[in-house]
Amino acid sequence: MAARQQEPGAEAFLPEKHDLASLRRASAECQGCSLYVHATQTVFGEGTVKARVVFVGEQPGDKEDRAGRPFVGPAGHVFDKALEAVGLDRSDAYVTNAVKHFKFEERGKARLHKRPRPGEIRACRPWLMAELQTVQPRALVLLGATAAQAVLGAEFRVTRDRGRPVPSELAPIVMATVHPASILRAADDAERERAFAEFVADLRSLKRLLDAE
Ligand code: URA
Ligand code: SF4
Numbered sequence: 001m002a003a004r005q006q007e008p009g010a011e012a013f014l015p016e017k018h019d020l021a022s023l024r025r026a027s028a029e030c031q032g033c034s035l036y037v038h039a040t041q042t043v044f045g046e047g048t049v050k051a052r053v054v055f056v057g058e059q060p061g062d063k064e065d066r067a068g069r070p071f072v073g074p075a076g077h078v079f080d081k082a083l084e085a086v087g088l089d090r091s092d093a094y095v096t097n098a099v100k101h102f103k104f105e106e107r108g109k110a111r112l113h114k115r116p117r118p119g120e121i122r123a124c125r126p127w128l129m130a131e132l133q134t135v136q137p138r139a140l141v142l143l144g145a146t147a148a149q150a151v152l153g154a155e156f157r158v159t160r161d162r163g164r165p166v167p168s169e170l171a172p173i174v175m176a177t178v179h180p181a182s183i184l185r186a187a188d189d190a191e192r193e194r195a196f197a198e199f200v201a202d203l204r205s206l207k208r209l210l211d212a213e
Helices: 020-027 062-067 074-086 118-135 145-152 180-184 189-212
Strands: 053-057 093-097 104-107 110-113 139-143 173-177
Touching (some): 020 118, 053 118, 053 145, 062 110, 074 180, 074 189, 093 118, 139 145, 139 189, 180 189
Parallel strands (some): 053 093, 053 139, 139 173
Antiparallel strands (some): 104 110
16 A cells, blocks of 8 residues: 655635635645646535525535536535425525545546545645635535545445434534435436435434524
């Protein structure tokens, strides 16, 4: 096994005083880990500073890397459909990722998603923490194991604790659920429908908690 690469981390690239605009500008220059080398651009979070909910995915995909915007590809489409099903509006949300550059492997013309390493997730964490500190949402929703473990620690299990609030100082309501891309990977239509319904049920619990505040 290769020795673990030490990533310098994003900290040194953060502006001292920041709002979402200055964070976004600074993140475009980040070289906190080696992922900036092959990706097209930094995909920073998107949404209003007034958002009640911050959603955190894993990392941008192929479409997001080209567009420079989070969750605009196939997984984003599933995400939008689920939000719509529970009456949550993406304009009331701030959407971002645990890692801001696309990590991939080239296979012919395709660019296949590669899981970020713990060192890369750690390197990128200052951006996410700065986004949370700036938006100060009522609810923080972690989409999938990468986001959940980046924020709640390596011991956190989405399969066990999805869809219910977990104690955290990061927001009054913190919840994890599956990643919308996992729904697209379902083996068949029936399985996909079930996975989607479970995802919607988790978001409905979130909506109920928000409305009860
Ligand atoms: N998957 C993610 O985790 N984030 C995106 O922005 C797109 C796909
Ligand atoms: Fe910086 Fe994160 Fe991109 Fe690494 S993935 S270069 S830490 S923005």
